[in-house]
Amino acid sequence: MIKRRILVVDDNPNERAAVERVLLRSGYEVIQATSGREALLILNQRKIDCVLLDHLMPDMDGLEVARQIKKDERLKIIPVIMLTGRDKEDDVLAAVNAGADDYIVKTSEPDLLLLRIEAMLRLGRLQRELYDKNSLLDKANSDLHKLDMLKSEFVSTVSHELRTPLSITREGLNLVLEEVTGSLNKQQKELLEVAKNNIDRLGKIISDILDISKIEAGNFPIHKSLVSINRLLQKTFLFFKQRAEQKGIEITLNMPKTEIAAYVDGERIAQVLSNLLNNAVKFTSEGGRIIIGLNEGERDIVCFVEDTGIGIADTDLDKVFTKFQQFSKSYGPGEKGTGLGLSIAKKIVNMHEGRIWVESQLGKGTRLSFSIPKYSIQEIISSHIRTAIRNAEDKMSKFSLLIVQAAGVEKEALFNDIEANIKITLRRSGDSVFSYNNKIIIPLLDTDRNGAQIVKKRVSELCQKYISGDKRFKNSAFTYSILVYPDDNTSEDIFIKKIVG
Amino acid sequence: MTDKKRILIVEDEKAMVDMLTIRLAKDGNYEIISAYDGQEGLQMAQKQNPDLIILDLMLPKLDGYKVCRMLKFSDIHKNIPIIIYSARTQEHDKKLAQECGADAYIPKTLGQSVLVDKIKKILSS
Numbered sequence: 089m090i091k092r093r094i095l096v097v098d099d100n101p102n103e104r105a106a107v108e109r110v111l112l113r114s115g116y117e118v119i120q121a122t123s124g125r126e127a128l129l130i131l132n133q134r135k136i137d138c139v140l141l142d143h144l145m146p147d148m149d150g151l152e153v154a155r156q157i158k159k160d161e162r163l164k165i166i167p168v169i170m171l172t173g174r175d176k177e178d179d180v181l182a183a184v185n186a187g188a189d190d191y192i193v194k195t196s197e198p199d200l201l202l203l204r205i206e207a208m209l210r211l212g213r214l215q216r217e218l219y220d221k222n223s224l225l226d227k228a229n230s231d232l233h234k235l236d237m238l239k240s241e242f243v244s245t246v247s248h249e250l251r252t253p254l255s256i257t258r259e260g261l262n263l264v265l266e267e268v269t270g271s272l273n274k275q276q277k278e279l280l281e282v283a284k285n286n287i288d289r290l291g292k293i294i295s296d297i298l299d300i301s302k303i304e305a306g307n308f309p310i311h312k313s314l315v316s317i318n319r320l321l322q323k324t325f326l327f328f329k330q331r332a333e334q335k336g337i338e339i340t341l342n343m344p345k346t347e348i349a350a351y352v353d354g355e356r357i358a359q360v361l362s363n364l365l366n367n368a369v370k371f372t373s374e375g376g377r378i379i380i381g382l383n384e385g386e387r388d389i390v391c392f393v394e395d396t397g398i399g400i401a402d403t404d405l406d407k408v409f410t411k412f413q414q415f416s417k418s419y420g421p422g423e424k425g426t427g428l429g430l431s432i433a434k435k436i437v438n439m440h441e442g443r444i445w446v447e448s449q450l451g452k453g454t455r456l457s458f459s460i461p462k463y464s465i466q467e468i469i470s471s472h473i474r475t476a477i478r479n480a481e482d483k484m485s486k487f488s489l490l491i492v493q494a495a496g497v498e499k500e501a502l503f504n505d506i507e508a509n510i511k512i513t514l515r516r517s518g519d520s521v522f523s524y525n526n527k528i529i530i531p532l533l534d535t536d537r538n539g540a541q542i543v544k545k546r547v548s549e550l551c552q553k554y555i556s557g558d559k560r561f562k563n564s565a566f567t568y569s570i571l572v573y574p575d576d577n578t579s580e581d582i583f584i585k586k587i588v589g
Numbered sequence: 590m591t592d593k594k595r596i597l598i599v600e601d602e603k604a605m606v607d608m609l610t611i612r613l614a615k616d617g618n619y620e621i622i623s624a625y626d627g628q629e630g631l632q633m634a635q636k637q638n639p640d641l642i643i644l645d646l647m648l649p650k651l652d653g654y655k656v657c658r659m660l661k662f663s664d665i666h667k668n669i670p671i672i673i674y675s676a677r678t679q680e681h682d683k684k685l686a687q688e689c690g691a692d693a694y695i696p697k698t699l700g701q702s703v704l705v706d707k708i709k710k711i712l713s714s
Contacts, residue, residue: 248647251676255697256604262700263608268615291698 091117092209093135097127097153098142098171103194107140107171110198116205124148128156131163138208139168141188143179151186158187165215167208240305247298251291258287296428300411303435310439312475313520314468315354317382317389318347324361325380328369336374343382350389350460351468356436357460360444363429364393364456371454372397385459388442392457400448408446409434433458465524466588472520473583476531480573487573488540489583492528492547495565505554529587540570594712597639598623599630599656600674601648609643612701617709627651634660639669641712643704644691646675646682654689661690670711674704 094116098104101122108118119134121127124145130136139157143150150170158164170183170191183191189211192204263269265280272280302308325341332339350357361380368378376396383390400408411431430444437444437458448454463471473489480487522529530547532540551566571578571586596619598606606623613619622637624630627648634642634656642660646653653673660666670692675682677696686694692711695704 248676252602255676256602256608259605259608259701262702263611266702268612 091115092137093117093119094138094140094205095119095121095127095130095136096140097121097124097145097150098140099123099145100142103142107201110201111205114202124150124153124156127153131157131166136166137212138205139166140205141168141170143170143172143183151182154183154186154188165212165219167212167215169204169208236305240301240307243298243301247294250294254287254291254294258284258291261287293428296432299432300428303432308435308439310353310356310436312351312353312440312472314349314522315352315357316347317350317352317357317391318343320354320358321361321380321382321391324358324365327362328365332369332378335369335372337369337372337376337378339378339380341380343380344384348382348384348389351463351471352440352460353436357440360433360436360458361391361393363433364458366429367456368393368395368397368454371395376453385462388459388461390457390459392455394453394455396453399450399452399454400446401450405446405448409444430456465522466584469522469524469529469587470580470584472522472531474580476533477573477580479533483534485534486536486575488532488535488537488543489571489573489586490530490532490540490544490547491569491571491586492530492551493567493569494526494528494551495567505550524587527587537570537572537575540572544568544570593618593620594640595620595622595637596641596643596708597630597633597637598643599625599627599633599648599653600643600645601625602645605645609701609704612705613708616705625649627653627656631656631659634666634669635663641708642669642671643674643708644671646673646677646686654685657686657689657691672704672707672711 094111096104096107096111096118098107098120099122104120104122108120111118119130119136121130125148127139127141131139141150141153145153154168154170157166157168164187167189168187170186170188171194172179172183172191173194175193180191190204190208192201261280261284264272265277265284299308321341321343325339329339365378365380372378372395378396379392379394381392381394383392409430412427434444437460440460442458442460444456444458446454446456476487479485520531522531530543532543535543548566548568555564569586571583573583576582594617596613598609598621600606600609600623603625606625610621610623613621622633622639624633628650630642630644630648631651633639644653644657648656653675657671657673660669660671667690671690672693672695673686673691674695675686675697683694693707695707
């Protein structure tokens with residue numbers, strides 16, 4: 089059996105010798121250290137199973153040695169027993185606070201000392217095992233993380249590599265189909281159309297797989313801004329109208345005339361809608377109907393896509409949002425999905441704190457709905473600023489806020505004008521513009537004071553141009569202010585105060 | 590003497606260049622020159638003074654963003670219109686394309702007929 093090795097640290101040679109005698113008799117190997125420094129040196133060089141540490145020593149006392157040991161990542165799992173002269177509460181407390189695992193009074197019976205050491209060695213063994221297992225887990229974890237990164241990178245590279253030959257093939261087909269290279273007969277045209285549709289289908293599968301892998305790797309950022317849901321629905325509707333009508337499906341858009349704006353990532357929500365519509369068109373046959381709808385509730389906005397298609401069996405309903413679930417296979421030669429569209433839609437809706445659900449009857453049709461929470465303009469501005477500050481912290485960049493105070497101006501019209509103009513003239517499509525409390529609020533991401541000054545100059549030119557020569561604005565005036573994070577000692581609260589006040 | 594417009598295509602896929610050339614030849618009277626990497630593209634833009642540049646983003650040696658920025662920063666070349674024609678389709682890519690000063694951005698998914706419309710529009714303005 090391997091001898092357990094005990095390090096005895098004491099400046100008094102007699103006491104060291106006395107302890108050593110007891111330990112040697114019980115079959116331990118003993119190493120002596122005459123000072124705290126020597127003890128630390130030995131600990132760093134040799135494998136020690138337990139430390140017996142004198143409390144009072146010149147230069148570096150026992151408490152300091154215990155602290156040093158417990159501070160060291162590698163050494164801290166070695167049990168430390170403090171040897172004290174007196175059995176006083178203060179001493180015990182000081183020992184425990186310094187990180188000692190146990191203490192014993194020097195005048196104790198040798199048997200008691202041995203019992204304590206035995207206990208500590210057991211503790212040390214357990215700690216060592218735990219430490220080893222933890223290191224293994226840490227390593228496995230970091231390996232997994234690396235593997236996951238590699239997987240995402242792999243998927244992203246592969247999809248790009250796949251897309252290049254795909255777009256070349258598509259271009260070639262297009263050239264022939266558009267009869268640039270000579271005329272085609274009807275059958276040739278039809279065959280090439282089928283080929284092209286399947287190229288597009290492949291393209292869609294590739295981008296769906298890329299999206300899923302990004303979502304799963306947590307690398308699917310959502311950039312929220314204030315978006316008109318009406319306009320978004322209209323755009324998506326027009327995009328699908330032709331396709332549906334070509335298939336002989338009647339498609340209608342039902343929405344309130346009043347503008348409904350939501351704080352969302354417009355591109356992503358459009359993707360959700362497209363995925364729902366894609367399915368609706370795919371699984372509805374000639375003569376069927378599709379309705380796109382929008383309802384505004386008190387707390388949320390609900391969009392839905394309803395069709396008179398093949399429907400989904402009750403037993404399959406709870407699986408529709410699971411990836412790679414396809415039900416149409418049993419329905420003969422019809423079109424097939426990728427089994428990814430609804431799974432992606434669900435992930436995106438959830439990232440917006442919304443809900444997505446399905447109602448369906450086999451053979452009758454399906455209705456897929458999703459909700460997006462409504463926020464007050466204050467909540468939206470707060471959230472936007474919070475995100476902007478976090479972005480600046482992460483990237484170690486700056487965040488500027490430009491506030492335009494407008495007095496005596498017909499606000500709504502001016503706001504719309506400025507928003508449109510800022511987006512075009514500044515070429516900063518990522519920026520949002522908010523109107524609140526007679527102010528126009530322009531958060532400028534990754535922009536320092538110089539950048540904000542340039543924006544301010546352009547915005548002020550815009551405002552002046554807008555009101556000049558118009559009698560209604562005779563008494564109008566604008567004031568501009570810029571706040572920069574972190575330069576102006578700004579925080580979320582300060583930004584909000586400035587906006588509300 | 591014809592008023593032939595010179596178009597530089599910077600694109601590393603030769604097949605893409607060939608197809609675009611066929612389409613343009615059918616469509617109008619253009620002189621097409623091409624480069625297959627960013628460095629060559631930049632040099633040709635500087636020496637051959639094209640009327641318009643079609644620029645891919647993911648290019649060997651020098652990426653399209655850099656080529657675009659270098660041309661737009663130069664007083665001599667900044668007036669040559671640049672259309673970015675790329676397989677990258679995300680909003681973020683579009684933003685980057687705008688920030689590097691390109692005059693237009695057409696995703697490859699839209700196809701070359703959309704690109705050709707844009708070329709005609711820019712060259713006639």
